[in-house]
Amino acid sequence: MGLLLRSILKTHQQVRPVSSVQWIARRYYSGSSDITASAMVYSDYGQPSQVLRWHSYRLPALTSDTVHVKFLASPINPADVNMIQGAYPIKPTFQQLGDEKLAVGGNEGVAEVIAVGDGIDSLKVGDQVVMAKTGYGTWRTHAAGPASDFQLLPHADNVSTIQKATITVNPCTAYRMLKDFVDLKQGDYVIQNGGNSAVGQAVIQIAKAWGLKTINVVRNRPDIDQLVQELTELGATHVVTDENLGSLETRKEIKSWYGKNAPLLGLNCVGGKSATEMARYLGANGQFVTYGAMSRKPLSLPASLLIFKNISFHGFWVSKWADVHSQQERYAMLEDIIALMSDNKLVEPKWTQVKWEEESMKQSVDQGISGFATGKQVVVF
Ligand SMILES: NC(=O)c1ccc[n+]([C@@H]2O[C@H](COP(=O)([O-])OP(=O)(O)OC[C@H]3O[C@@H](n4cnc5c(N)ncnc54)[C@H](OP(=O)(O)O)[C@@H]3O)[C@@H](O)[C@H]2O)c1
Known part of the structure; x- marks a missing residue:
């Protein structure tokens, strides 16, 4: 510390004047x-x-x-x-x-x-x-x-x-991922895993409101029929379990749904095997967006998807989006989402109350x- 600064500080410590900074x-x-x-x-x-x-x-x-x-x-x-x-x-x-x-x-x-x-x-x-x-x-x-x-x-x-x-985390994430990576047209397919997650449910509903179709991958469970019914009621076009995703039979069935109109957008909440299998369903030049890693398993991708289908792999993080976009842009997105909620096209998520x-x-x-x-x-x- 310089001599001059030291002596100024000393003087201040002795007389303790209220500087404007201290006052503020x-x-x-x-x-x-x-x-x-x-x-x-x-x-x-x-x-x-x-x-x-x-x-x-x-x-x-x-x-x-x-x-x-x-x-x-x-x-x-x-x-x-x-x-x-x-x-x-x-x-x-x-x-x-x-x-x-x-x-x-x-x-x-x-x-x-x-x-x-x-x-x-x-x-x-x-x-x-x-x-x-x-x-x-x-x-x-x-x-x-x-x-x-x-x-x-x-x-x-x-x-x-x-x-x-x-509203700010899950619906905004779903909204941005459906809007920012592929110029989707009415009738286009989107495929996602974690289809029953809060983000996944927002994807299903916003996609439906915008005339898009969804293939939703979920984990199998004893009451799978009930989950399929719930997601279908929300607007899911198809629901499949991850354990079937790689089987020849399921592959044939899924391909029969979209025919030549293969999904160009894949949304990955899970990682691991589920993500690898899902990526195989994307059409040429498709965009695969990872936003979660719920399985905590790394993403492993066959080189053929990059070489022969030219699929691009991205990450999305809504916090980063909010950091680099203005409050006005965020407000415009919130207006769109609130309008969907108000029209009952994006319903209240299932929730349980936690005691404060x-x-x-x-x-x-x-x-x-x-x-x-x-x-x-x-x-x-
Ligand atoms: N990047 C971003 O901007 C962004 C924004 C929002 C959320 N996220 C991330 O997205 C993920 C989902 O968030 P959320 O709020 O939608 O969560 P959520 O409603 O709690 O849903 C969690 C989802 O993960 C699945 N899951 C849980 N453990 C799993 C496992 N071991 N293997 C495979 N799937 C598993 C659940 O399926 P089951 O029902 O089968 O357990 C469910 O589909 C989280 O990783 C979250 O951090 C990221």
Whole structure:
């Protein structure tokens, strides 16, 4: 440290003047509101049930350039679990919550604006918002921050709180993957695995609304007929199990469905053998998009698909999409999706309510990626 800087610091330490920077910092962070927030937090990465804990703290006081929001509902998604384990590419922000620096779990949710600083005109009390970025921490009752932390949700009358709480990850992922890789025409086929996942169900419904046909691969299970019926009711054109995907008989059957119109878009949620078999169904110059790795098995691809069919392999990550696109573009997508929900073309996902209480939260988050689930787990505050 230079001599001059050292002597300036020393002088400041002795007389402790309130600099403008300190004054601003104090304005933002020192005062507390009379709202007590509670949150599921962690200070170290690890197994969710071991590192997550309940934390209560006073929400910072409102300033002219911050808003206060109250959360209405927040889901538990597979990526939330990976984030707590420290295995997700985006790391959470460890922020000052009361006396401690902690990360709040959860990435998705819907909140209502309950107070707005007088310097803000982009949001008003009563607006419903989603998070502007991944990693915000949505398993909490309240939050305070600049308006740029939040994205206004288009208004819609008959869209449920659960639909809004789960809109930014799965429906947005399905929407982008159906729109951005292949210029699909009415009647075209899309093939996907994880067809019963929340993303898969959104793909089925958005595809149907846009006049596209879907071949949906799912894992076999004792009540497979019921699953096939549920997905068909949602709008799936065909449902097949992954164990049959490679058999000659199934291959013949699937090819008879699409004839010369082979799918040009494949959506991969699972990886491993399921993904390899699915890729073989793509037509020449098809696009294979990987967005999940639920089997935790690597993707292995026969060279012939690249050499003779010129299939392209891509990854998609909705967080990255939100990072590199404007709030206006995201708002336009949310408007389209909300309109589909409002028209009952994209229905509320199956969900189970998680009790907003420490032990239930820990157990539910541990179950977050265990497979054969009965629907999205959602906390309703
Ligand atoms: N890249 C992105 O932008 C993006 C966005 C959203 C989601 N995702 C990812 O997409 C995946 C699905 O997310 P989601 O919220 O839709 O999840 P979800 O609703 O919980 O569904 C999970 C899906 O994975 C399947 N699955 C679970 N364990 C499996 C295993 N061991 N082998 C094969 N399949 C298995 C489940 O099938 P069963 O019913 O047979 O268990 C189900 O179809 C996750 O990996 C998530 O992180 C990525």
